Amino acid sequence: MIMRTSHKYLMLIAACLLPLVARGQRMTLDEAIRRARNQSVAALEARHEFVSTYWAYRSYKASKLPALYLYGNIMNYDRSIANLQSFEDGSWKYVSTDNLQNSIGLQVRQNVTFTGGTLTMYSDLNRIDQFGQEKSLTWYSQPLTVSYTQPLFAYNSFKWADRIEPKEYERGKRKYLESMEQLTINTVKAYYNLLLAQSSSEIARSNYENTARMYAIARERLSIGSVTRDECLQLELKMLNDSISINESEVSVREAQMALNSLLGADESLDVEPVLGDALPDLMLDYEDVIMLAGANSTFALGNEIDLLGAESDVARAKADRGISMTLSARFGLSQTAPEFSGVYRSPLDQEVVGLTFSVPIFDWGLGKGKVQKAKAAEDVVRAQIEQSENDHRRTIFTAVGQFNNQGRQCAVSKRAKNIAAERYALMMEKFRSGNASVTDLNNAQSESNSAARQYVTDVSNYWIYYYTLRQYTLYDFIAGENLEIDINEMVEQ
Secondary structure, three states: OHHHHHHHHHHHHHHHHOOOOOOOEEEOHHHHHHHHHHHOHHHHHHHHHHHHHHHHHHHHHHHOOOEEEEEEEEEEEEEEEEEEEOOOOOOEEEEEEEEEEEEEEEEEEEEOOOOOOEEEEEEEEEEEEEOOOOOEEEEEEEEEEEEEEEEEOOOOHHHHHHHHHHHHHHHHHHHHHHHHHHHHHHHHHHHHHHHHHHHHHHHHHHHHHHHHHHHHHHHHHHHHOOOOHHHHHHHHHHHHHHHHHHHHHHHHHHHHHHHHHHHHOOOOOOOEEEOOOOOOOOOOOOHHHHHHHHHHHOHHHHHHHHHHHHHHHHHHHHHHHHOOEEEEEEEEEEEEEEOOHHHOOOOOEEEEEEEEEEEOOOOOOOHHHHHHHHHHHHHHHHHHHHHHHHHHHHHHHHHHHHHHHHHHHHHHHHHHHHHHHHHHHHHHHHHHHOOOOOHHHHHHHHHHHHHHHHHHHHHHHHHHHHHHHHHHHHOEEOOOOEEOOOOHHHHHHO
16 A cells, blocks of 8 residues: 555656656757857957957057147137246346237157157247237248157167067967857857756656656566565665756756856857767877977967067166166258248248257166166066976977877767667666566666766767867867968957
């Protein structure tokens, strides 16, 4: 009587826990990766970071080109009392002023990268209207003036920018590609986490159904004495545990689904049905080829170059600031003044101005020397860090190549193990039906089958994680056999 009541109770649980499962949207791994790259927040952040780098590089390029400026001073009216010194006897006195000043000019400026100087050409026109008792009108023009300013023995920021900025831009492009590969890795993890969760959920449901059938058989065999009551209770307990596993697995599926949806840029309404692709590319990678690609394509080596250039630039700046500071200035132009506009450009007079300013540190208590030594010490640290990081980087890539090459074989082995474990479990259920296997044998076979199925999903997931990790290290598509590239025009226009 107790056994019949228990059996009815378990069948009721089965009816509640095994409804028809709604199918979600079927999506392959490639489709999930493509959607994440197009719609995720991480992709948007990476894109905007690159666009910022792009415009910073455009600003650097613009600084090497001539710049044209329009300047002026319009309607500057001054009615006040000013304190002026007489040029005749040097006395000071307060005088009233009442005038209106207007000026306009056009200037072209060009930075000279090689020397660090600045070349300027400009043309301007000024007008002063004097009011009061002695009204007057004065025009002053500079039709063309050329000036050049050249720092001597100074830090040439233009030259160092010429060496660093193009590399910074190239690093920005590579960093974007690496960010997208990291997004791909995260998508692979989330995709296979969902696949593993759904697989575990299906296994839990299948286990419950199989255990329920075995339990029904055990009850029948209990009546003829070929199964003990202890074995029957084991199966009943197994059914209860399987029912709990179904609930827990459903929660895991939902959590994994939401994590994947976050990467795909989708809301909670999207239900993805992932696909376990068995076809893996037949790839065996050579360490020397991979390390060469990593050095040529990734941000690692380029970043080390930029860090070293930055340290060398700091040393050059400290040395320049410590020594003699000189600036040579030269200006040549034409000018004229007249009471009417028609005469302001007539027979202009030439003007020449040349000067040299300098500053020589005589005694600074070792301040300049300290700055130089500090910059050199920082440069030595950067060199040591680069050497250490290169060793670590080579070891990381060596490990990654070994993991990937081994993972292909591991997937083949785990796939075979999954099939063998599933076949053994099916045979063990047949043996249990015929009375030739115990409940313990049945439970062991089921556990091995479940473990092998999960292991295969995990191994396939690791295969793609290792593959895309190597793509991130090298920015190279090993399947297509080409470097990863971006369409800069498309990126900037978005």
